[in-house]
Amino acid sequence: MITIKFASDMYVYAPDKKATIVLPFDHPQPLRFILGSVGLTGAEIGFVLLNNQMINLSKDFDILIQDNDLIELYPFIGGG
Amino acid sequence: MDGFINKRILKIDLTTRKITIEEKDESFYRKYLGGKGIALYYLLKEIEPGTDPLSPQNVLVVATSVLTGTPVGTVCRYTVAAKSPLTGAYGESEAGGFFGPEMKLAGFDAIVIKGKSDKPVYLAIINGKAEIREANHIWGKVTGETQDIIRQELEIKNARVLTIGPGAENLVRYACLLNDLGHANGRTGMGAVMGSKNLKAIVVKGNDQIAFAQKEKVQEIARFMAAEAKTNPLSKSLNELGTAGSIPGKNKSGMLPTNNFREGAFQDFEKISGLTMMNEIGKGNKGCWACPIRCKMVVEVDTPKIQVDSRYGGPEYETLASFGSLLMNGDLISIAKANELCNKYSLDTISTGVTIAFAIECYQKGFLTSAETNGLELNYGDASLILKLIEMIAHRQGLGNLLAEGVKRISEKLGPETKEFAMEVKGQEAPMHDVRGRVSLAYAYAISPIGADHLVSVHETLVENKDGIPFKNIACLGILEPLENMDYGPKKVRQFYYLMNVFSLINTLCICNFGVAPRGIMPLEKLVELVQAVTGWQTSLWELLKTGERTVNMARAFNAREGFNREQDNLPARFFQNMENGRLEWLRLDEEKFRQDMDLLYEMLGWDVSTGNPRPAKLYELGLDWIVEEGL
Numbered sequence: 071m072i073t074i075k076f077a078s079d080m081y082v083y084a085p086d087k088k089a090t091i092v093l094p095f096d097h098p099q100p101l102r103f104i105l106g107s108v109g110l111t112g113a114e115i116g117f118v119l120l121n122n123q124m125i126n127l128s129k130d131f132d133i134l135i136q137d138n139d140l141i142e143l144y145p146f147i148g149g150g
Numbered sequence: 151m152d153g154f155i156n157k158r159i160l161k162i163d164l165t166t167r168k169i170t171i172e173e174k175d176e177s178f179y180r181k182y183l184g185g186k187g188i189a190l191y192y193l194l195k196e197i198e199p200g201t202d203p204l205s206p207q208n209v210l211v212v213a214t215s216v217l218t219g220t221p222v223g224t225v226c227r228y229t230v231a232a233k234s235p236l237t238g239a240y241g242e243s244e245a246g247g248f249f250g251p252e253m254k255l256a257g258f259d260a261i262v263i264k265g266k267s268d269k270p271v272y273l274a275i276i277n278g279k280a281e282i283r284e285a286n287h288i289w290g291k292v293t294g295e296t297q298d299i300i301r302q303e304l305e306i307k308n309a310r311v312l313t314i315g316p317g318a319e320n321l322v323r324y325a326c327l328l329n330d331l332g333h334a335n336g337r338t339g340m341g342a343v344m345g346s347k348n349l350k351a352i353v354v355k356g357n358d359q360i361a362f363a364q365k366e367k368v369q370e371i372a373r374f375m376a377a378e379a380k381t382n383p384l385s386k387s388l389n390e391l392g393t394a395g396s397i398p399g400k401n402k403s404g405m406l407p408t409n410n411f412r413e414g415a416f417q418d419f420e421k422i423s424g425l426t427m428m429n430e431i432g433k434g435n436k437g438c439w440a441c442p443i444r445c446k447m448v449v450e451v452d453t454p455k456i457q458v459d460s461r462y463g464g465p466e467y468e469t470l471a472s473f474g475s476l477l478m479n480g481d482l483i484s485i486a487k488a489n490e491l492c493n494k495y496s497l498d499t500i501s502t503g504v505t506i507a508f509a510i511e512c513y514q515k516g517f518l519t520s521a522e523t524n525g526l527e528l529n530y531g532d533a534s535l536i537l538k539l540i541e542m543i544a545h546r547q548g549l550g551n552l553l554a555e556g557v558k559r560i561s562e563k564l565g566p567e568t569k570e571f572a573m574e575v576k577g578q579e580a581p582m583h584d585v586r587g588r589v590s591l592a593y594a595y596a597i598s599p600i601g602a603d604h605l606v607s608v609h610e611t612l613v614e615n616k617d618g619i620p621f622k623n624i625a626c627l628g629i630l631e632p633l634e635n636m637d638y639g640p641k642k643v644r645q646f647y648y649l650m651n652v653f654s655l656i657n658t659l660c661i662c663n664f665g666v667a668p669r670g671i672m673p674l675e676k677l678v679e680l681v682q683a684v685t686g687w688q689t690s691l692w693e694l695l696k697t698g699e700r701t702v703n704m705a706r707a708f709n710a711r712e713g714f715n716r717e718q719d720n721l722p723a724r725f726f727q728n729m730e731n732g733r734l735e736w737l738r739l740d741e742e743k744f745r746q747d748m749d750l751l752y753e754m755l756g757w758d759v760s761t762g763n764p765r766p767a768k769l770y771e772l773g774l775d776w777i778v779e780e781g782l
Binding site for chain 1: 383384386387388390391395396397398399400402403423424425609611612614615616617618619620632634669733
């Protein structure tokens with residue numbers, strides 16, 4: 071299974087506005103595809119942690135997601 | 151008004167109580183646009199170098215822009231500027247809300263105030279007429295009470311009141327101004343300047359209307375902004391938690407200032423997150439003039455032990471961090487109360503939090519003793535101490551009298567050993583963004599004319615994803631390659647320079663950072679269309695960005711004549727030391743590379759590398775001949 075955590079206000083993009091969703095794992099697939107399956111293009115995301123490691127979306131958007139991976143999505147950061 | 155501007159500047163001499171109106175032609179507005187452009191024009195012309203910022207000779211300017219009052223989301227801000235009592239340099243702070251548009255509809259594009267009243271007064275500007283009114287009865291009152299009394303005596307329920315509280319009356323050097331109690335011109339001590347003039351408030355009410363060159367086009371852009379606000383990722387989530395939603399991301403990325411910037415992660419960050427705040431004490435959200443984003447979160451607490459009045463809004467990201475993680479305080483309600491107190495007393499929440507953090511570290515290291523604190527023990531994580539110190543600072547009581555001077559002056563008093571952890575630049579306390587994860591931000595803190603400021607240029611974390619909206623929106627500037635956060639060198643310096651001009655333009659036009667690219671939802675090309683539609687000028691992005699650059703150079707010229715040079719473009723020593731925890735543990739700024747990049751930046755800007763100040767050729771290039779020729 072793959073866990074996606076929508077941190078802070080990213081829940082606005084989650085199905086049913088849930089903070090965490092779990093997807094079944096079939097075979098390794100690119101991060102781009104996994105996020106696309108829940109309606110995300112990547113443009114909505116400030117930054118991504120994969121198993122607590124920072125992902126550079128410019129370089130690693132097609133990294134293969136494995137069974138038991140944890141994907142954490144964070145919003146754009148603003149001052150104020 | 152018969153156009154998009156009044157072409158009228160209101161000038162007030164509080165010493166003589168003389169009120170005059172200066173008329174300006176359209177070319178003045180095309181050259182300076184508004185906000186800090188207009189403010190700096192008057193500050194350079196009317197303040198003598200070396201003027202004491204708290205003397206009658208200082209000049210306080212409140213300025214709108216050519217776009218203010220346009221019914222387009224995020225185009226609602228105004229600038230307050232003067233020589234800063236905190237830094238001795240150019241001081242400026244912007245705020246949203248409703249005051250700016252109302253002031254313009256009341257008949258004036260800017261207000262220029264000098265002198266000092268012999269007793270407390272306030273200024274009422276109603277439908278083109280300005281009047282100086284007595285304010286003895288409201289001097290000493292908090293902002294909320296002041297607003298209520300003024301509205302009642304003018305019998306104008308929805309008059310917009312820009313006011314100071316006791317903190318500014320007592321000349322706390324980082325005192326601010328508030329409009330509608332929750333919108334602060336927070337930085338650089340502009341409230342103290344107003345207090346020094348015995349000016350309690352400025353009240354505006356206007357029924358005029360703006361005539362746009364292309365009304366339908368303006369309406370089309372307004373509809374675009376309204377639609378984008380609901381769907382664009384750059385604004386959609388702001389409607390949910392406002393800037394407070396940034397806390398978890400800042401913590402996870404290791405850049406949440408903690409323990410007076412020693413650390414970048416706070417173990418109790420969830421307790422002070424935007425989500426926790428809105429779930430536990432949230433009471434909806436508010437917005438600014440015509441803005442559909444509505445990013446201002448409102449909180450309320452009503453318990454026998456503590457009450458927080460929702461009229462004062464709620465803490466935003468900077469406030470949650472400065473009274474939370476920075477002070478190792480996980481007590482959310484105390485942060486909400488600290489925010490309310492600062493808004494009541496008109497204190498900048500960033501400077502107040504950083505000053506308290508500095509005092510605690512001084513106490514822990516023995517530079518402040520219990521004799522000097524009158525027995526008060528200063529410890530991190532003590533929520534009641536924070537609230538007590540805010541009261542003492544606002545009223546300059548006991549230790550509060552020292553803390554009211556700000557970090558730089560306290561450090562100078564307590565000894566050079568304290569400079570290492572004095573988190574200020576040019577005297578202004580650092581905002582809640584650690585530069586050790588963002589090289590561009592290090593340039594920004596250093597070069598900013600107002601001291602440490604996080605809105606000088608882009609934070610590269612925003613534009614590191616080549617598929618992200620912010621990066622795509624800056625391609626029109628010729629920035630085609632995303633850069634890593636910790637890259638140094640020419641590419642990073644160039645990106646910073648181009649985007650500094652963009653940020654300066656946004657500020658000069660008095661637009662919110664969430665309004666225009668790269669952080670905002672309006673692409674730069676559409677901003678040009680908006681200026682064209684409002685003004686009728688056949689302008690271009692080139693012309694507008696030149697104005698952004700022009701105002702950067704005007705601020706630098708103002709500072710140069712006050713004796714500032716590149717020596718003050720420095721950073722707190724702590725930023726060149728290792729971060730002590732979190733994702734960026736062991737990371738530090740590379741001092742040698744940073745200084746090399748600063749050299750390159752001055753060269754790119756057309757500034758003298760040895761002084762860091764504009765060369766005459768650059769000022770001529772920007773049409774600022776008068777600064778060179780009048781020796782300003």
